[in-house]
Amino acid sequence: MDERVREHAEVLVDWSARAGAGDDVVVDVAEGAHDLAVAVAEVLGERGASVTTLYGSEEVARAYLKGHETAVDEAGDDNGGPTERFGDPTVDLALVEAADVYLRLGGGRNTTATADVDRAVRRAYASTRTEVREARMDTDWVSTVHPTRSLAQQAGMAYEEYRDFVYHAVLRDWESLADEMAEMKAILDAGEEVRIVTERDDAPDTDVTMSIAGRTAVNSAASVAYDSHNLPSGEVFTAPYATEGEVFFDVPMTIEATRVRDVHLVFEDGEVVDFTAESGEEALASILDTDAGARRLGELGIGMNRGIDRFTDSILFDEKMGDTVHLAIGRAYDACLPDGESGNQSAVHVDLISDMSQNSFISVDGEVVQRNGTFRWEDGFEG
Amino acid sequence: MDERVREHAEVLVDWSARAGAGDDVVVDVAEGAHDLAVAVAEVLGERGASVTTLYGSEEVARAYLKGHETAVDEAGDDNGGPTERFGDPTVDLALVEAADVYLRLGGGRNTTATADVDRAVRRAYASTRTEVREARMDTDWVSTVHPTRSLAQQAGMAYEEYRDFVYHAVLRDWESLADEMAEMKAILDAGEEVRIVTERDDAPDTDVTMSIAGRTAVNSAASVAYDSHNLPSGEVFTAPYATEGEVFFDVPMTIEATRVRDVHLVFEDGEVVDFTAESGEEALASILDTDAGARRLGELGIGMNRGIDRFTDSILFDEKMGDTVHLAIGRAYDACLPDGESGNQSAVHVDLISDMSQNSFISVDGEVVQRNGTFRWEDGFEG
Numbered sequence: 001m002d003e004r005v006r007e008h009a010e011v012l013v014d015w016s017a018r019a020g021a022g023d024d025v026v027v028d029v030a031e032g033a034h035d036l037a038v039a040v041a042e043v044l045g046e047r048g049a050s051v052t053t054l055y056g057s058e059e060v061a062r063a064y065l066k067g068h069e070t071a072v073d074e075a076g077d078d079n080g081g082p083t084e085r086f087g088d089p090t091v092d093l094a095l096v097e098a099a100d101v102y103l104r105l106g107g108g109r110n111t112t113a114t115a116d117v118d119r120a121v122r123r124a125y126a127s128t129r130t131e132v133r134e135a136r137m138d139t140d141w142v143s144t145v146h147p148t149r150s151l152a153q154q155a156g157m158a159y160e161e162y163r164d165f166v167y168h169a170v171l172r173d174w175e176s177l178a179d180e181m182a183e184m185k186a187i188l189d190a191g192e193e194v195r196i197v198t199e200r201d202d203a204p205d206t207d208v209t210m211s212i213a214g215r216t217a218v219n220s221a222a223s224v225a226y227d228s229h230n231l232p233s234g235e236v237f238t239a240p241y242a243t244e245g246e247v248f249f250d251v252p253m254t255i256e257a258t259r260v261r262d263v264h265l266v267f268e269d270g271e272v273v274d275f276t277a278e279s280g281e282e283a284l285a286s287i288l289d290t291d292a293g294a295r296r297l298g299e300l301g302i303g304m305n306r307g308i309d310r311f312t313d314s315i316l317f318d319e320k321m322g323d324t325v326h327l328a329i330g331r332a333y334d335a336c337l338p339d340g341e342s343g344n345q346s347a348v349h350v351d352l353i354s355d356m357s358q359n360s361f362i363s364v365d366g367e368v369v370q371r372n373g374t375f376r377w378e379d380g381f382e383g
Numbered sequence: 384m385d386e387r388v389r390e391h392a393e394v395l396v397d398w399s400a401r402a403g404a405g406d407d408v409v410v411d412v413a414e415g416a417h418d419l420a421v422a423v424a425e426v427l428g429e430r431g432a433s434v435t436t437l438y439g440s441e442e443v444a445r446a447y448l449k450g451h452e453t454a455v456d457e458a459g460d461d462n463g464g465p466t467e468r469f470g471d472p473t474v475d476l477a478l479v480e481a482a483d484v485y486l487r488l489g490g491g492r493n494t495t496a497t498a499d500v501d502r503a504v505r506r507a508y509a510s511t512r513t514e515v516r517e518a519r520m521d522t523d524w525v526s527t528v529h530p531t532r533s534l535a536q537q538a539g540m541a542y543e544e545y546r547d548f549v550y551h552a553v554l555r556d557w558e559s560l561a562d563e564m565a566e567m568k569a570i571l572d573a574g575e576e577v578r579i580v581t582e583r584d585d586a587p588d589t590d591v592t593m594s595i596a597g598r599t600a601v602n603s604a605a606s607v608a609y610d611s612h613n614l615p616s617g618e619v620f621t622a623p624y625a626t627e628g629e630v631f632f633d634v635p636m637t638i639e640a641t642r643v644r645d646v647h648l649v650f651e652d653g654e655v656v657d658f659t660a661e662s663g664e665e666a667l668a669s670i671l672d673t674d675a676g677a678r679r680l681g682e683l684g685i686g687m688n689r690g691i692d693r694f695t696d697s698i699l700f701d702e703k704m705g706d707t708v709h710l711a712i713g714r715a716y717d718a719c720l721p722d723g724e725s726g727n728q729s730a731v732h733v734d735l736i737s738d739m740s741q742n743s744f745i746s747v748d749g750e751v752v753q754r755n756g757t758f759r760w761e762d763g764f765e766g
Contacts, residue, residue, distance in 0.1 A: 021468070021470070022470050023470070024470065024471075024473045024474045025474075026474055027438075027443075029438045029440075029443075031417070034414070034440065034442070034443075037438070037440065037443050038440075038442050038443055038446040039446070041443045041444075041446040041447040041450065042446040042447065042449060042450040042453075043450060044447065044450065045446065045447040045448060045449065045450020045451040045452075045453070045454065046450040046451070046453050046454045047450075047454070048451075048454065048468050048469075048470065049470065050469065050470035050471065050472055050473065050474065050475075051443075051447050052437070052472075052474040052475050052478070053437060053438040053439075053440065053443055054435070054436060054437055054438060055410075055412045055420070055436040055437060055438035055439075056436075056438075057412075057417065057420065057421075057436065059417070059421050060410075060412075060417075060420050060421055060424045060434075060436055061424075063421045063422070063424040063425040063428065064424040064425065064427060064428040064434050065428060066425060066428065067424065067425040067426060067427065067428020067429040067430075068428040068429070068431075069428075070425075070428070070429050071428065071429045071430070071431065085404070085431050086431075086433065087404070087405050087406070087407065087431065087432060087433035088407075088433065089433055089435075090407045090433065090481050091407045091408075091409055091433065091435040091478050091481045091482050092433075092435050093481075094477040094478055094480070094481035095435070095474050095477055095478035095481070097477070098473050098474045098476075098477035098478070099474050
């Protein structure tokens with residue numbers, strides 16, 4: 001086995017999840033992540049943790065939802081839409097509530113494995129599982145991916161090349177990156193309003209403002225000790241509200257197995273009041289209709305990981321890339337909110353990304369903190 | 384996909400598990416059982432059940448136990464054996480207790496995947512999981528296998544040939560077989576003592592008696608409705624006690640990743656007092672030392688499935704084959720016991736099989752019910 005698989009497992013268990021003796025750890029294994037699961041189980045055995053492994057297969061999930069569709073078709077439906085008859089996720093809830101740590105090892109064999117599942121069915125299923133998602137977020141959860149051929153293909157890369165890309169992003173000096181990101185966190189914590197501006201020749205300009213007053217930014221250094229739950233990470237994010245203006249997202253991505261490109265959102269009073277997309281507009285519409293919170297922002301993130309040097313059509317990597325910002329519609333993370341206060345609630349959390357490397361700036365309370373991808377404290381910054 | 388995979392899933396869900404709308408179903412998927420998991424999820428979606436999928440990977444299990452060994456080695460151990468420091472299986476217990484149905488889809492990629500794990504470590508781990516096993520047996524659990532190349536190899540068969548073998552055994556008229564087996568159940572329910580005799584030229588004779596008074600035989604027709612939890616099945620079994628005599632098991636098998644052949648057990652006062660094995664004697668000794676119950680019988684089973692026509696070194700199939708009997712050391716099944724009474728308790732349940740087709744008979748209370756593999760009610764029976 002590639003020794004980097006073992007190193008990945010050690011970073012995941014020791015730096016990211018801080019899992020140790022006596023911890024009850026759930027490991028959720030995608031179809032192609034077997035080798036990483038083996039390495040993670042070995043490390044957890046060495047640390048004295050208990051391990052439960054779930055099979056996080058997209059093909060199994062698709063089959064279950066298609067079976068549901070078949071039953072609904074056979075039963076007939078006078079209302080013009082699928083009847084919802086999913087049971088309560090009793091077992092999933094019990095297991096997540098009993099877990100201290102939840103490690104999601106992504107990496108399937110086909111990123112569009114669920115492409116032919118009816119969106120309404122998918123949404124109905126997701127809406128039955130809100131409690132499970134919330135309970136999972138109460139654990140020390142971490143999401144990572146094992147490099148698979150499917151993800152390499154999604155990225156438009158050779159398999160060997162993609163593995164190098166992933167391990168370059170994952171096997172970093174996280175402590176050092178955390179120090180770099182602390183400066184941006186300090187600015188956002190002290191700030192009240194963020195403005196993001198990009199001028200484009202061939203697409204709508206971005207000019208959007210949002211309030212961050214009273215919110216706490218997360219220094220997302222790929223460890224639960226930093227309230228950071230992705231490996232790799234390398235972003236600073238907070239939970240904005242009262243969003244006003246227009247945003248154009250020029251980084252293409254795959255959302256719920258659908259290619260989405262050139263999304264344009266118009267916000268008034270914190271809500272999306274108009275939207276278009278060059279591709280995937282129907283999928284976007286379906287997401288925005290999930291619930292009331294799906295039309296409000298849950299996250300503003302600023303990518304600061306310069307070890308990620310290209311877009312690979314994977315949110316786990318793309319949103320962390322230096323020279324980018326991302327906004328997520330849907331659920332906000334509790335870590336950004338004052339104790340006991342709840343932010344935007346939704347069954348969805350969908351990130352959209354903009355390249356900030358040209359004709360762009362981010363300002364906080366009127367002061368520019370990044371222009372054309374260069375931060376205020378970096379060489380070459382032009383205020 | 385081979386349409387027999389879908390048929391297998393339907394038999395498993397509808398006949399065996401009787402799973403339906405509102406049931407909370409755990410599906411435990413071995414490494415090579417993906418296709419069956421997909422088919423089972425589809426059927427469960429059609430029926431309106433909830434589904435949680437576990438990854439039942441032997442390689443992940445091995446890695447965890449090897450990690451434990453490494454940690455113990457590094458910590459040092461003055462007692463000459465591995466220190467036990469497995470945590471409580473909190474998550475596994477919570478999920479099993481929340482489940483109505485537990486479907487184990489066997490079929491790995493290497494039947495000896497855990498061969499190099501220290502037996503004492505394996506036993507220590509198993510002993511921490513008694514509660515999980517007991518809770519699983521309180522569900523409507525069913526074990527089956529998806530035909531894999533690894534199992535074909537274990538059976539000494541080509542892959543296509545093995546698939547035919549498995550589906551021939553699984554896709555049967557179970558209702559009809561249940562009727563045939565009812566006669567043997569009636570005899571055992573009414574009986575008080577069973578005697579099994581085989582005379583051999585080249586190996587020790589078998590001559591063993593055991594009490595079955597007060598015990599209830601299970602008509603194991605591959606359905607929870609019959610207290611039967613294997614698919615395929617096709618045996619009648621009960622929980623004997625007060626075993627006396629000697630038994631020679633001439634059917635070779637793989638137990639805990641070790642080849643075991645020609646086991647000879649000597650019973651006095653219900654306990655194994657002497658044992659030998661031509662191969663795997665060390666593994667057998669380790670099993671017998673698990674706990675006090677591991678030296679007593681938990682099961683007497685009479686194979687009655689004539690659709691299984693050869694030994695394939697898989698207990699799921701071998702023990703159901705017509706012309707065989709098997710005895711299990713270790714845990715007894717509650718279904719065989721009077722309400723509220725507990726039978727033999729143990730962390731293990733290991734079946735051993737004898738061919739009864741020649742120079743053999745089974746008698747109940749002195750009356751021969753099978754001679755040389757032919758039952759009393761079959762043509763050609765010689766009382």
